[in-house]
Amino acid sequence: MKLMDFLIPDAVEPNMKSTNKTDAIKELVALLKSAGAISNYDAVAKAILDREELGSTGIGEGIAVPHGKSELVDRVVAAFGRSEKGIDFQSEQDNIPARLIFLLVAPSGSSGPHLLALARISRLLRSKEFREKLLKSKSKSEILEIFRSED
Numbered sequence: 001m002k003l004m005d006f007l008i009p010d011a012v013e014p015n016m017k018s019t020n021k022t023d024a025i026k027e028l029v030a031l032l033k034s035a036g037a038i039s040n041y042d043a044v045a046k047a048i049l050d051r052e053e054l055g056s057t058g059i060g061e062g063i064a065v066p067h068g069k070s071e072l073v074d075r076v077v078a079a080f081g082r083s084e085k086g087i088d089f090q091s092e093q094d095n096i097p098a099r100l101i102f103l104l105v106a107p108s109g110s111s112g113p114h115l116l117a118l119a120r121i122s123r124l125l126r127s128k129e130f131r132e133k134l135l136k137s138k139s140k141s142e143i144l145e146i147f148r149s150e151d
Contacts, residue, residue, distance in 0.1 A: 001117060003124065007080060007102075007147060008032060008079060011028070011034075011078070011080070013079075014138075014140050015084065019085070020087060021064075021088060024064075024083070025049055025066050027081065028101065029048060029105075037073075037077040039072060044105055048066050048067065051067060057089060058088075058090055059091065059093060061125075062098055062131070063101075063102075063131070064087070065101075065104065067104035067105070067114070069105070069109075071108040073105050073107050075107065076117045079103045080100075080102050080103075082099060089101075100125065100131060100134055
């Protein structure tokens with residue numbers, strides 16, 4: 001599965017405004033809503049926040065991948081945000097604030113595509129060089145070009 005198969009280009013934010021985990025999730029869900037990828041902001045935000053209560057999606061090295069499932073999507077969709085200051089996602093790995101945040105929403109009852117998307121994001125973000133490119137990028141278009149070049 002390619003990243004650009006599920007990342008919504010209009011749901012990429014290089015300068016997140018949020019300063020905490022809940023607001024960051026809401027900010028990324030709002031991007032999906034304004035991009036037309038979801039129709040019900042409240043239900044999707046609740047699904048992601050409910051999942052986050054089960055355990056932090058901060059995976060270490062300044063990365064978070066909040067995710068959840070909703071009957072309101074018919075395919076996997078994702079938003080991406082970058083935070084200059086970092087947002088505390090309570091990473092159990094290293095407690096480093098997340099600066100690179102992918103938010104993923106998958107259809108209820110579909111674990112295959114959801115797991116494939118999580119695996120693709122994880123594989124990409126394992127590369128220190130890839131993470132550094134994202135952190136140094138200057139614009140949304142530059143971020144999208146970095147993603148496309150890795151697919």
